[in-house]
Each structure stands twice: as C-alpha cells, then as structure tokens.
Amino acid sequence: MTDESTGSNRSDAARNTDEMFVAESDSPRLIKRLDLLEVGAVPEGDRIVGRNNEIEALVSNLRPIVRGEPPTPVLISGKTGTGKSLVARHVAETATNVAEREGLDVADIYVDCSQHSTETRAVCATARAINKVAGSPRDIPLTGLGASQYYTYIWELLEDFDAAVVMLDEIDRIQPDNDGNQDNILMQLSRAREAQKTDTNIGIIAISNKLDYPEEMNQRVRSSFGDAELLFPPYDANQLKDIMRAREDAFYDDALESGVIPKAAALAAREHGDARKAIRILKNAGQIAEEMQDTVVREAHLDEAKQRAEADRVAEHVSTQTPHARHILLALALLTKNAEADDGEDGYRTTAVYDAYKIVCEQEGTDPLKIDRVRQLLDEQAFLDIIECRRTGGGHQKGTFTAHRLLKDPDVVVEGVGHDPALVASDIGI
Ligand SMILES: Nc1ncnc2c1ncn2[C@@H]1O[C@H](COP(=O)(O)OP(=O)(O)O)[C@@H](O)[C@H]1O
Ligand SMILES: [Mg+2]
Known part of the structure; x- marks a missing residue:
C-alpha cells in the first residue's frame, strides 16, 4: 500500500514536471537565433551595412601585407x-585569409585596451595573443615583467610569421605613464622595422572612441600614421534600419510588428547613430515580449527595451573600472533625481557630488576616496557619454566652477550601477 501510494505520489510529481516542460515549450518563442542579436558577434561580410567606403579604405591600407610589403598604420576614430x-x-580577418592563400602566414591579433589599460598590460596582452596564434611556444607571464620584456617576446614571436595585423581597440583608454606618454605602444610597433627589432611586416589598426584622439597623439607617432586617419560617422536612422533588417531572421516569421524596426532605429538615432544600441533595443524588445508571453514583438515594448539597453551600457562602462566609479555615478544620479523633484538644476559642483558620494560609500561599507581622486575620475573620459563636465559661471561674485551633469536618464544610471531604478536620494540619507 505504502509502496503504491508512494508510487502514485511519485507519478504525480512526474506529471507536474512534465506539465512544466509542456507549459514552457507552449509559451511563445519569438527569437529563433539569439546569436544574430548578440553585440560583438562579427556578422558575415554581407551583413555589414553601409560601411563600404570604410572597408575599402582599410583594405587599401592593409593590401601591402598580402603582397609581402609593409603597410601604413591606420587610426580609426568615431563614436x-x-x-x-x-x-x-x-x-583583418579577410586580409589574413587572403594572405594565407598566397602562402603567407599572418598573425591576426586583437587587443581591447579598455581591458588592458596601461602600456605594460596592453603589450603583455599583445605578446600573449601572438603567442597563442603561434601555438603557445612560450610561457608569457601575466605580471612581473616590464613593457620592454614583453616587447622582446613580441619581436621573437613575430619571427615565425610573415606579417601580423595588430588591432589595438579602444586605444584612448590607455592611461598616460609618468611622463604623460600614452601612445608608446603605437610608437614601438609602428617603428619596429625601422628600429630593426623585426623584419616582419606589422599592420597596425589603432581604434579610438574619442574623436579628438589624433590631436592628443605624440607628433612623432602621428606622423608615422601619415594620412591614414579614418573617421567613422554615426549611422543615420535608415542605415540603422538596414542593419536591423539584415538580422531580421533572428526572429521567427511574423514575430515582429511592422513598426518595430523603424521605431527602434529612430530611438537609437536620437543621440547618435549607435548600431550597438539599435541591436540591443531589438534584442531586449524580443526578450521582453517573450517574458510577457506576447505573441509578437510590439512597438509598445520598445521604450522599456531602450531603457534596459542604456542601463546595460552604463553597467558595461563601469564594469572595467574601480567600484568607486559606480558610487560616484550613483551619487550624481540620486542628486539629479532630487533636483527633478524640486525643479531641476543644471549640474552639480564637485563638492556636492563628493558629499553625496561619501554617503553612498558609507552605505556600501567602503572608505571614500579623497576628493582630488574623485575630481579626477569625474574629469576622466571614464564616464564618456554618461557625464558632462562644464566650466560654469557661478553668477554674481561666485566665480566659475566645474559643474557635473548627467547625460542619461537618472533611473537608467541607478539601474546600470546595480540598484533598483526606483531608489531615491532620501532612501540612503542624501
Ligand atoms: N555596419 C554594420 N552592419 C551590421 N552590423 C553592425 C554595423 N555596425 C555595427 N554593427 C553592429 O553593432 C555592433 C557594435 O559595433 P562596433 O563595431 O562594436 O562599434 P564600435 O567599435 O564603433 O563601438 C557590432 O558588433 C555589430 O553587431
Ligand atoms: Mg569598438
């Protein structure tokens, strides 16, 4: 009897679990290929929309590699x-493949300098990446060596290749050394043959999100780049539409309401034409629709999708930085929300942000940084696109001061730094 009843209980449980699976598979699935909506995925060539001129310019800069000749370094900048x-x-991938067909062995190297933001770390990452492509003949330690030793590894490892394409992405994130140099890595790589460090042709592609990076470059380095500066303009709403349409097969047939892509394009084009944001909005809208068990992705899902995309962007921005970056942003966001309630204010002085930041630190159980360091963090491009710092006239007898203003919706920033968007200043005693 006991056995039987246990048995029947077991089968009840089994049936419930079955039902859960059935319920799950019955809920609408709108997204067929999530990979097409992942930012960072390199779409096949024919899915790259509206960048033919830029592709052509880059190809002509790298073409010498395929002929066994030294190419000119290129600097790309754009938002x-x-x-x-x-x-x-x-x-770079295409150059490597074409060169391979010509019997040349090319190392295709990509380094994200935002993840390796000093010269030493960036050279270390470059050396390790070449080592990996070479089949890891060396044991290159992550720490403990100076930049010059990592350069030596690079020259040695390059012996085994006919050429290399080295992409230094987000090059503007490399912090200046004690002498204020931030482009020594470009100097070393672009002058390596001349300085007889290596015979291997190196194609350098330096990429910056900062439009004025070329002006900040050391004159000698800049001159080795010659005229090879490529500016990537923002996409317009039509191009953003095309970029999203090229990925429409990420969704099942008829899963997208017809206005979704045009509206997403318009939303993404509003600040500057950012394809990453457009794709994120589209992906989030799909996921929101699925979460809500809706049968189609609707225009009505787009506002929340945009908010999530922006919060993700803030989160991504601060993920590579000290936790204090998050605390500072939270302080400014909460001040801004307060100001909205009592009629708005056009930015905050460093001291006001600092006072609020100290309260956030207390809440987080962490010691605050000194005000000079906070000022420095606020001024740095660390908060590029999130905060604006302006010298401001303080009015009669007040002199000028720096005002910090949030460029994003404060709720988005609060969410992006890991809090409930509904959090307000008084909740934590600001
Ligand atoms: N022209 C394009 N065609 C198709 N997809 C694009 C295009 N430009 C950007 N994307 C998409 O947007 C994402 C972000 O672009 P990315 O090259 O990383 O921008 P940036 O480096 O300028 O910040 C890419 O991973 C890709 O998914
Ligand atoms: Mg990039």
Whole structure:
C-alpha cells in the first residue's frame, strides 16, 4: 500500500514536471537565433551595412601585407557603435585569409585596451595573443615583467610569421605613464622595422572612441600614421534600419510588428547613430515580449527595451573600472533625481557630488576616496557619454566652477550601477 501510494505520489510529481516542460515549450518563442542579436558577434561580410567606403579604405591600407610589403598604420576614430571594431576585425580577418592563400602566414591579433589599460598590460596582452596564434611556444607571464620584456617576446614571436595585423581597440583608454606618454605602444610597433627589432611586416589598426584622439597623439607617432586617419560617422536612422533588417531572421516569421524596426532605429538615432544600441533595443524588445508571453514583438515594448539597453551600457562602462566609479555615478544620479523633484538644476559642483558620494560609500561599507581622486575620475573620459563636465559661471561674485551633469536618464544610471531604478536620494540619507 505504502509502496503504491508512494508510487502514485511519485507519478504525480512526474506529471507536474512534465506539465512544466509542456507549459514552457507552449509559451511563445519569438527569437529563433539569439546569436544574430548578440553585440560583438562579427556578422558575415554581407551583413555589414553601409560601411563600404570604410572597408575599402582599410583594405587599401592593409593590401601591402598580402603582397609581402609593409603597410601604413591606420587610426580609426568615431563614436561608439559606429562599426569600428566590427569593420576592423572583418578586414583583418579577410586580409589574413587572403594572405594565407598566397602562402603567407599572418598573425591576426586583437587587443581591447579598455581591458588592458596601461602600456605594460596592453603589450603583455599583445605578446600573449601572438603567442597563442603561434601555438603557445612560450610561457608569457601575466605580471612581473616590464613593457620592454614583453616587447622582446613580441619581436621573437613575430619571427615565425610573415606579417601580423595588430588591432589595438579602444586605444584612448590607455592611461598616460609618468611622463604623460600614452601612445608608446603605437610608437614601438609602428617603428619596429625601422628600429630593426623585426623584419616582419606589422599592420597596425589603432581604434579610438574619442574623436579628438589624433590631436592628443605624440607628433612623432602621428606622423608615422601619415594620412591614414579614418573617421567613422554615426549611422543615420535608415542605415540603422538596414542593419536591423539584415538580422531580421533572428526572429521567427511574423514575430515582429511592422513598426518595430523603424521605431527602434529612430530611438537609437536620437543621440547618435549607435548600431550597438539599435541591436540591443531589438534584442531586449524580443526578450521582453517573450517574458510577457506576447505573441509578437510590439512597438509598445520598445521604450522599456531602450531603457534596459542604456542601463546595460552604463553597467558595461563601469564594469572595467574601480567600484568607486559606480558610487560616484550613483551619487550624481540620486542628486539629479532630487533636483527633478524640486525643479531641476543644471549640474552639480564637485563638492556636492563628493558629499553625496561619501554617503553612498558609507552605505556600501567602503572608505571614500579623497576628493582630488574623485575630481579626477569625474574629469576622466571614464564616464564618456554618461557625464558632462562644464566650466560654469557661478553668477554674481561666485566665480566659475566645474559643474557635473548627467547625460542619461537618472533611473537608467541607478539601474546600470546595480540598484533598483526606483531608489531615491532620501532612501540612503542624501
Ligand atoms: N555596419 C554594420 N552592419 C551590421 N552590423 C553592425 C554595423 N555596425 C555595427 N554593427 C553592429 O553593432 C555592433 C557594435 O559595433 P562596433 O563595431 O562594436 O562599434 P564600435 O567599435 O564603433 O563601438 C557590432 O558588433 C555589430 O553587431
Ligand atoms: Mg569598438
């Protein structure tokens, strides 16, 4: 009896679990190929929309590699999401493949300097990447060596290749050394043959999100780049539409309401034409529709999709930085929300942000940084696109001061730094 009843209980449980699976598979699935909506995925060449001129320019810069000749280094700049990384990787990969067909062995090297933001770390990452492509003949330690030793590894490892394409992405994130140099790595790589460090042809593609990076470059380095500066303009709404349409097969047939792509394009084009944002909005809208068990992705899902995309972007931005970057952003976001309630204010002085930041630190159980360091973090491009710092006239007898203003919706920033968007200043005693 007991056995029987246990048995029947077991089968009840089994049936419930069955039902869960059935319920799950019955819920609408709108997204067929999530990979097409992942940012960072390099779409096949024919899915790269509206960048033919840039691709052609880059190809003509790298073409010497395929002929066994030294190429001119190239500097690409443009705002985020304008296809810089995508186009560079696509062209580098193609150059490598074509060269291989010609019997040349080319190392295709990509380094994201935002993840390796000093010269030493970036050279280390470059050396390790070449080592990997070479089949890891060396044991290159992550730490403990100076930049010059990592350069030596690079020259040694390059012996085994006919050429290399080295992409240094987000090069503007490399912090200046004690002498204020931030482009020594470009100097070393672009002058390596001349300085007889190596015979291997090196194609350098330096990529910057900062439009004025070329002006900041050391004159000698800049001159080795010659005229090879490529500016990637923002996409317009039509190009963003095309970029999204080229990925429509990420969704099942008829899963997208017809207005979704045009509206997503319009939303993404509003600040500057950022393809990453456009694709994120589309992906989020699909996921929101699925979460809501809707049968189609609707225009009505797009506002929340945009908000999530922006919060993700903030989160991504701060993920590579000290936790204090998050605390500072939270402080400014909460101040901004307060100001909205009592009629708005046009930015905050460093001291006001600092006072609020200290309260955030107390809440987080962490010691605050000194005000000078906070000022420095606020001024750095660390917060590029999130915060604006302006010198401001303080009015009669107040002199001028720096005002910090949030460029994003404060709820988005609060969410992006890991809090409930509904959090307000008084909740934590600001
Ligand atoms: N021209 C394009 N065609 C198709 N997809 C694009 C295009 N430009 C950008 N994307 C998509 O947007 C993402 C972000 O582009 P990315 O090259 O990383 O921008 P950037 O490096 O300028 O910030 C890419 O991974 C890709 O998915
Ligand atoms: Mg990029």
